[in-house]
Amino acid sequence: MSVVSEVSLDGTKLTIAIKGRFDFGSHQIFREAYERFYKVPDVYVVDLKETTYMDSSALGMLLLLRDHAGGDDAEVQVINISSDVRKILAISNFDKLFDIN
Amino acid sequence: MSALAPVLEPLTVLIAEDSATDLLLLSTIIRRQGHHVLTASNGVEAVDLFARERPQLVLMDALMPVMDGFEAARRIKQLAGEALVPIIFLTSLRQSEALAECLDAGGDDFLPKPYNPLILAAKINAMDRLRRLQATVLQQRDLIAKHHDYLLHEQRVAKAVFDKVAHSGCINAAPNIRYLQSPYALFNGDLLLAAYTPAGDMHVLLGDFTGHGLPAAVGAMPLAEVFYGMTAKGYGLTQILREMNAKLKRILPVDMFCCAALLCLSTQRRVVEVWNGGMPDGYVHEVATGKRTPLVSRHLPLGVLSAQAFEDRTEVWPMALGDRVFLLSDGVLDTADANEQLFGAERLQQVFAANREPDCLFEDIEQALAAFCGEVRDDVSMVEITLQAGQSMRATGPLYADSGQSCPLDWSVGFEFRAETLKRYNPLPYLLQLLLEIHGLREQSGALYSVMAELYSNALEHGVLGLDSRLKRDAEGFAQYYRERNERLMRLNSGYVRVQVQVAPTVTGGRMSLRIEDSGPGFDVEQVLARPLDVDRLSGRGLSLVRQLSSDVRWSDGGRSVCVEFCWEALA
Numbered sequence: 216m217s218v219v220s221e222v223s224l225d226g227t228k229l230t231i232a233i234k235g236r237f238d239f240g241s242h243q244i245f246r247e248a249y250e251r252f253y254k255v256p257d258v259y260v261v262d263l264k265e266t267t268y269m270d271s272s273a274l275g276m277l278l279l280l281r282d283h284a285g286g287d288d289a290e291v292q293v294i295n296i297s298s299d300v301r302k303i304l305a306i307s308n309f310d311k312l313f314d315i316n
Numbered sequence: 317m318s319a320l321a322p323v324l325e326p327l328t329v330l331i332a333e334d335s336a337t338d339l340l341l342l343s344t345i346i347r348r349q350g351h352h353v354l355t356a357s358n359g360v361e362a363v364d365l366f367a368r369e370r371p372q373l374v375l376m377d378a379l380m381p382v383m384d385g386f387e388a389a390r391r392i393k394q395l396a397g398e399a400l401v402p403i404i405f406l407t408s409l410r411q412s413e414a415l416a417e418c419l420d421a422g423g424d425d426f427l428p429k430p431y432n433p434l435i436l437a438a439k440i441n442a443m444d445r446l447r448r449l450q451a452t453v454l455q456q457r458d459l460i461a462k463h464h465d466y467l468l469h470e471q472r473v474a475k476a477v478f479d480k481v482a483h484s485g486c487i488n489a490a491p492n493i494r495y496l497q498s499p500y501a502l503f504n505g506d507l508l509l510a511a512y513t514p515a516g517d518m519h520v521l522l523g524d525f526t527g528h529g530l531p532a533a534v535g536a537m538p539l540a541e542v543f544y545g546m547t548a549k550g551y552g553l554t555q556i557l558r559e560m561n562a563k564l565k566r567i568l569p570v571d572m573f574c575c576a577a578l579l580c581l582s583t584q585r586r587v588v589e590v591w592n593g594g595m596p597d598g599y600v601h602e603v604a605t606g607k608r609t610p611l612v613s614r615h616l617p618l619g620v621l622s623a624q625a626f627e628d629r630t631e632v633w634p635m636a637l638g639d640r641v642f643l644l645s646d647g648v649l650d651t652a653d654a655n656e657q658l659f660g661a662e663r664l665q666q667v668f669a670a671n672r673e674p675d676c677l678f679e680d681i682e683q684a685l686a687a688f689c690g691e692v693r694d695d696v697s698m699v700e701i702t703l704q705a706g707q708s709m710r711a712t713g714p715l716y717a718d719s720g721q722s723c724p725l726d727w728s729v730g731f732e733f734r735a736e737t738l739k740r741y742n743p744l745p746y747l748l749q750l751l752l753e754i755h756g757l758r759e760q761s762g763a764l765y766s767v768m769a770e771l772y773s774n775a776l777e778h779g780v781l782g783l784d785s786r787l788k789r790d791a792e793g794f795a796q797y798y799r800e801r802n803e804r805l806m807r808l809n810s811g812y813v814r815v816q817v818q819v820a821p822t823v824t825g826g827r828m829s830l831r832i833e834d835s836g837p838g839f840d841v842e843q844v845l846a847r848p849l850d851v852d853r854l855s856g857r858g859l860s861l862v863r864q865l866s867s868d869v870r871w872s873d874g875g876r877s878v879c880v881e882f883c884w885e886a887l888a
């Protein structure tokens with residue numbers, strides 16, 4: 216499991232890519248991925264292209280990110296979702312909180 | 317001396333050697349290195365001295381009279397127990413087998429004669445490092461074991477409290493509930509609650525907290541308290557959901573929440589009302605046709621949204637007696653095989669299709685899971701509730717702890733609930749609490765609540781909202797009825813429901829009359845009462861129920877006003 220974060224050149228977009236399992240073991244490293252940036256970006260993107268598995272604590276971590284990004288005013292996109300992860304997000308109705316495509 | 321490695325702290329060293337010359341020589345070397353010395357001239361003396369003085373290190377001659385060094389080494393190692401007491405064999409033996417035997421007997425090293433003080437000092441220091449390492453490991457192991465015991469004790473206490481809270485409902489007492497819950501560690505992240513409402517309906521909650529163990533149990537406690545407390549007081553699903561969500565939102569950290577499915581099963585009304593936030597599809601199983609209607613998750617889990625954003629919209633499905641509702645946790649669907657393939661909803665559907673004996677459904681599912689992954693996971697929850705006739709309405713005893721010194725017996729009160737209130741407030745629990753101040757009525761609280769609930773919903777749905785109960789003649793119309801109900805209620809901007817309560821003492825006890833009026837167009841009382849009660853019909857149960865349960869029912873004002881009476885005998 217690894218987490219790679221990258222800020223766009225103009226500093227407005229932070230992309231966090233999760234490789235491998237996205238579960239409780241990624242808690243610390245996922246938080247560090249967005250907390251270590253001094254400048255607050257306008258848009259957060261969580262890239263699940265190389266995520267193989269996701270559990271309910273990963274949903275909790277997405278909520279933490281959303282809270283960090285401003286709660287109801289936050290713009291958090293979740294991209295490159297596999298069909299299994301899509302099912303998990305659909306059951307929890309997380310599409311009501313996150314921009315999922 | 318300067319060439320020798322520094323001594324960390326002086327050790328007590330036992331030297332067992334039958335040659336007096338060698339003993340003197342060794343003692344001198346070791347004392348010079350700063351250690352205390354004990355001496356023995358054979359194995360028996362060495363073992364006795366060890367038992368008495370507990371030296372930290374032993375230099376042992378292999379060949380000695382009375383008891384040789386090999387036997388003495390075995391006994392000393394036994395006496396030392398878990399602590400490492402290094403034994404260095406002193407030997408003039410040269411054959412490999414003899415040297416190996418020294419180590420086999422429990423020796424940690426050997427030193428060939430003649431003695432080289434430099435090598436001897438280095439070996440003592442090396443052995444002392446090992447000895448300290450072993451002591452540290454043991455000390456930390458004991459500390460961890462102590463902490464672990466302490467943690468287990470705390471968990472046991474917490475679980476005892478948790479079990480009292482989580483299992484105080486009717487989950488084990490009700491004959492129509494079957495459930496299966498496998499424990500994960502001491503607590504289960506899954507929570508299963510069931511309780512009767514004052515009207516005899518059953519509320520069931522299957523929840524799944526993020527995480528397991530203590531954190532999950534901490535959230536489960538307030539959830540269970542709200543569920544039992546509000547169910548017993550007669551609150552409906554939407555109020556209970558709002559309270560649970562608000563409470564969890566307030567107390568849980570941002571990344572913790574509770575997926576939950578909440579049901580209200582009503583035998584009287586032959587319906588199940590459902591709210592599903594984040595749980596896998598449950599199913600209503602129509603036994604006559606074999607049809608299974610999925611109960612789909614339409615909402616975010618509890619504890620995520622603020623009170624303003626929370627959605628309390630429920631769905632209502634008709635049920636016949638004998639029909640079943642099935643709920644499950646994601647542990648069932650997320651069971652993975654060796655290739656990380658998930659069991660999934662489709663395989664569950666196949667189990668449903670293959671199931672011949674409804675009472676064996678759990679076993680069938682467990683077998684399918686076991687065949688799929690080789691073992692059943694340890695966080696699987698399933699519950700199935702059958703709609704059964706004959707759940708009697710009971711007095712809600714434990715709610716009222718006052719001694720009954722002041723029982724009001726001659727009073728009246730009136731309320732008018734207007735549009736904005738009707739939209740989102742359920743006045744029934746409040747009215748019930750008020751009426752149960754009258755001790756004589758407490759025995760009849762179940763019937764009282766049922767009648768009140770029926771008359772109130774008639775006044776609201778048929779009176780104020782103008783819905784026609786004949787819509788509910790089949791399952792489709794049924795769904796349409798409840799959709800219409802929600803839509804009309806949301807648009808409502810005028811109308812009222814009035815409630816009048818009159819309490820008066822009588823010669824033998826007392827009498828309470830309850831009048832409910834609505835702003836609707838009224839209805840043809842005689843015609844509606846003359847309709848035959850068709851057991852298969854989904855509508856029209858309310859009025860016959862009301863007539864069964866109260867001593868007198870009268871309509872007036874063209875059906876816009878209804879009055880029921882309840883009488884009681886004075887308490888002895």
